[in-house]
Amino acid sequence: MVTRKNRRTANGSGSIVKRSKMVKGKVYEWWEGRYCVGTNNGTGKIRRPTITGKTQEEVAEKLRAVTAAIDAGTYTEPSKMPLKKWADIWLEDYTSDLKYLTKKTYKSQIENHIKPGMGAVKLGELTKHLVQSFINDLTRKKDLAPKTVKNIHGVLSAVLDTAVELDYIRVNPCAGAKLPRAPKTEVKPLTDEQINDLMKLIDADEYCGPMLKLILFTGLRVSEAIGLTWNCINYKTGTIRIEKQLQERPKKDGGYIFDTTKSDKPRMLTPAPAVMELLKQQGIKQLEAKNKALDQWQGWKDEKERKTSLVFTNEYGQHLRPNIAWRHLKKLAAQVGAPEACVHDLRHTYAVLSLQNGDDVKTLQENLGHATAAFTLDRYGHVSEKMKEDSAARMQKYIEQIKKAE
CATH class of the missing domain: 1.10.150.130 (Tyrosine recombinase, N-terminal domain)
Structure with a gap:
């Protein structure tokens, strides 16, 4: 909802108002000015177009320019x-x-x-x-x-x-x-056999393997996994806080920068203990990489700095690149009979595995960071072949119980 604040007039340039609205819990503010330009032929009411800007001074300047154009006869409605x-x-x-x-x-x-x-x-x-x-x-x-x-x-x-x-x-x-x-594009998760074969290959991939495994068993977006920092991991509670992502931008726009999650809201994951152990091992490997790189290490310098540093880095402490992760996964997936699979399919696979193992849609929505449960249901509401077989087995068991009762 748009609200209005601090109604003011700047240098006689017309009525200028400060506006604000809340979007996904974040307040956005801007300045708005109106000017008169004739009347509406249909209603006879005065037409008052709007000019907006980030500051009061910007709007005032625009209003002066419009007024000057009207006076000079060069104004375009x-x-x-x-x-x-x-x-x-x-x-x-x-x-x-x-x-x-x-x-x-x-x-x-x-x-x-x-x-x-x-x-x-x-x-x-x-x-x-x-x-x-x-x-x-x-x-x-x-x-x-x-x-x-x-x-x-x-x-x-x-x-x-x-x-x-x-x-x-x-x-x-x-x-x-x-x-x-x-x-509608159908989600194609990896099969149990493909997952087993992929795990063996991922374990041998020291560069991207740990991160790919984390995505598969938590459903993180690749940008969230790349942007995960050590201070977001709590070993005492067994939780991971997902509050940001690392995005790639052109150098002129800042290069790689941290941004909020896609939904603009942080979320707390409680992954399997094996995932927390994976992260502990990643910490050990990263320390070994730092000691091996010596002066070539470009990551964190001390334990205090490490807390806010990236979990997944290359051998020199630099952040991983999304395209490298995709390339590694493509190569591995082709070896297990899934040449079309990409990193995001690991997220899809996690979602289907969660439903197969009894997670409700609301829990899955929160873990994936979707804006609504309705979106999650629409995306993953279809059932896998295994879920169909399990459903048939439950019905068969019920039928047999009825027969015994007769």
């Missing part, structure tokens, strides 16, 4: 703004609450699809038919996958939702668009 221009403004000013990779994906979809397809169309001239034609072209002419088309439509809809909120357009023309039906 928001409804006459090309979609490509508004999309750039939206990316800059209205995506601060999005994670880096999400924003990067949105920008890619805008630059590669939305701008080329509809960028020249003015906001006020967008119609449901134009949007539907755009969707159809993505499907038929560009032959994009249904899921990709759905994602592009979602970004366009978000861009135009904000335009509606700011009174730039009356309705969102994306509403009601007919999207291609995307076939």
Whole structure:
């Protein structure tokens, strides 16, 4: 819910208001200013478009620029703004609450699809038919996958939702668009035989083996495993706190940095004792690597620094790279008859194993860090062949009990 604070006027530039809203427990704040520009032909009411910014001074400057443009006769009404221009403004000013990779994906979809397809169309001239034609072209002419088309439509809809909120357009023309039906991809976990064979190979992989085993038996995302630090492990309580992930970004955007989890919420895992023992052994191996590397060691320097250092590192104390983990798993999986498997399939395998062993969906949701149990149920609600066989065996046992009672 959006709230309003500290109503002020800056240097006579108009009414400027501080706004805030809470998203997933985090408060986001910005400044908003409105200006008058004629009346609505239909209602006769004064039209007051909105300008936003990160600071009061930024909004005041924008308001002065708009006022000057109106006085000079060079002002362009928001409804006459090309979609490509508004999309750039939206990316800059209205995506601060999005994670880096999400924003990067949105920008890619805008630059590669939305701008080329509809960028020249003015906001006020967008119609449901134009949007539907755009969707159809993505499907038929560009032959994009249904899921990709759905994602592009979602970004366009978000861009135009904000335009509606700011009174730039009356309705969102994306509403009601007919999207291609995307076939549901089936999760393919590793079989028990493949897991047994994989464990033998993983044990011989000193570089990525321990981390891959942790992912398989806890369901961590690879970015969460790579970003796990020693202070998140409590051997006394047998728990692991998952509160961050290590993300790869271009050097210009900071390179590798810590970020919050995908759901923005930390979670506490209580893994099997064997997992805690695995982590203890990893600590011993890391200390041995440090002693062997000597001056080449680039990781933690002392025990105090170690507490906040990474659990999984290479022989020089540097963080592991996601692509290296994927490459190692691919090579190992091919040897056990699962050449298409990737690191994320270890997470899927953990989820199915948990359900097979009696975990309820709510527990699995919390362990995986999903936003809702509904998502977990939709993703893993199908039953494996083993679960079908177990169900049949239970029914057979029940039938036999009935026969004995007759």
